[in-house]
Amino acid sequence: MTKRKLLAGLGLGLVTALALSGCSAPAGDGKVTLQLVESLTSPARTELLTKLIGEFEAQNPDINVDLISPPTDQADQKIQQMLQSGSGVDVLEVRDLTVGPFSANGWLSDMTTEFDGWDGWDSLTPNAQSVATAGGKMYFVPYGFYGISLFYRTDMVKDAGFDGAPVSWDDIVEQATAIQDPAANQYGYAFRGGKNGYTNAVLAISAYVAGDIDVTNAYRLKNGDSIFSAPEALDAMDTYLTLFKQASPPSSVAWGYPEMVEGFTNGSTGFLLQDPEVIAAVSESKAITAEQWNTAPMLVGPSGKAIQPLATAGWGTAEASEHKAESARLIQFLNSGDASIEFTQKNSLVPILTGAADDPFYKTGAWASYLYMNENPDVYITAEQPRGVAWFTEWADKADTELQQVLIGQMTNKELLASWDSYWAEKWAAE
């Protein structure tokens, strides 16, 4: 009997313990706990965020922050699932690619009220302010910008008989062709034909139509047509295809981000168009020394201009969060003062704070080209791509597939541009 009672007691205790373990601990200390989910995760970045969160918690003893860092390739899907379930997220990393679908589904909070009167607002650059208030709502505040520049091998360019880095798309075809030597495993341009390969094709097209582009929608001309309908777009694509055929590794049809960066950092390609985050990766290369590479401004089109797409990401608050005021405080902390400067510098981002770009950090070496572009906004025109629309993922998928069809000879440039033009014309007509 005693044994039975003991077993019953143990069983009851176990069930109670299991039941209680499913409930969250009551906030007996009166603290608010925020769940922060990041998307573009990396170990170094997570470490930095953890450090910044520690500083925030020290300044805000009434708030705890739990950082959730899913693996990068699944992060956006995880965030989607968490948002859809309506719990578990207060602050989240919102990308220009995800803000459209997330806000269309009512998952993001408009933070206008919480940010009203924020003293850090005036420190933000006009670009950051513009992105933060797009469409009249504040779904996220950017933490930095991704800008494109041309990574190039100074030694290869010199050996091929050129004085300096290419300035235009025509120049790069000429220089990359001169550098190309497959027998020596040396290639001109680290071509992007795989995932997101369409982005570089769009860069070329944008440069060719730069004078007529609508800067509020970089896929549109000032006359309302898509950039893909312009006659110059065909010239751009012909140049781009030439760059692939005569100056790129043949297997780059399948190259995505890792292969491109590897192609440049292992010393086998002469040129690479990429975000500044690659600066850190190239700096750590054992195959090329600091003297062998540099960056140059973006390639211009025949009119002497280029379009710098405004790619960005930032922090937003979930609509379902019960701690919107505290979430806003965390975002304001991350996006101002030393925290913001440290975050942008360590993640190789173009800063969001006015004057931060004057820091010597951005004036030397590989960063100098970004400064040069900033100082010449008439040549390097900043334009906002429509990356926030709900169908952008569908577009990226279609554009990548069709670009690959061109590269393997299943489609012509003319057919590609007609397809892209009609796609955007139909979408805009349906808006």
Add this chain to the structure above:
Amino acid sequence: MSPQKTTRRRSFSTRRGLVIAAFMAPAAVFVALFTYYPMLAGSQMAFRNWNLNNLSNTDWVGLGNFQKIFADPNFYVILGNSVLWVVASIVPQFIIGFALALWLRRKFVFRGLYQALIFFPWAISGFLIGILFRWMFNGEFGVINDLLMKAGLIDTAIPWLAEPGTAMTAVIIANTWYGVTFFAIMILAALQSVPDEVYEAAALDGSGKVRTLFSITIPYISTTLALTVLLRVIWIFNFPDIIWAMTGGGPANQTHIITTWMISITQRGDYGQASALGLIVVAILLVFSAFYLMAIREKKGARS
């Protein structure tokens, strides 16, 4: 038999059935909760306009998602790719796996070590193998081209993953390497069930190695072979890991099989269409499963 005895036997049988059902119940509840409920809940998405990019309108669209799939010319190319993927992977896997199993059945020094080394790939994730082979087949820095060039088999590097034909060949080679192990394990287990006396009798009759293989070994383990092939057909058809990691279905959709295409559609947020495709996959696999169950029944019949 008296009526009382019959009634007692029946009530014993009912009691026994209830006891078995009671023991089975927890497992059945788990399977229902974690397998069938998600399946049914997910299936209804196939009949709705369920796009994660815009959930403001998740209306019932009936067979609309299926119509979209059948109207897409890519579907038929991808269906063809799926058949090619299964057949071209199974055949070499079977032949090489069989040969390895025959070799491993013999007694020789370090047989245990060889077995461990050969079975090792089966322990690695398919996605990881895909990433490994993606770099090995890289046209510029890959070890495959390097080896072929050093062996004098090619003069210029082959851009393996950049052209539809070579990309499909590359993913099938990777899958073959991965799947050989499974065949080797299964066939080796079956070979060890063949009694030595049968071989001794065959040897006494003067049967040669080839004749013994085709007249004794293969007929003796034929049901296991059939089951293994059917099981692999189901798995390979449903196995996107290697292709997804190596080519992502490219170039230009040319290495997509149905399940990688489904991932691609899911990634762009169209859960409705992806679920419809999932149901099509289930329908196709049900056919193979039916054959598999029939083969199992035949095996049981043969035993009894």
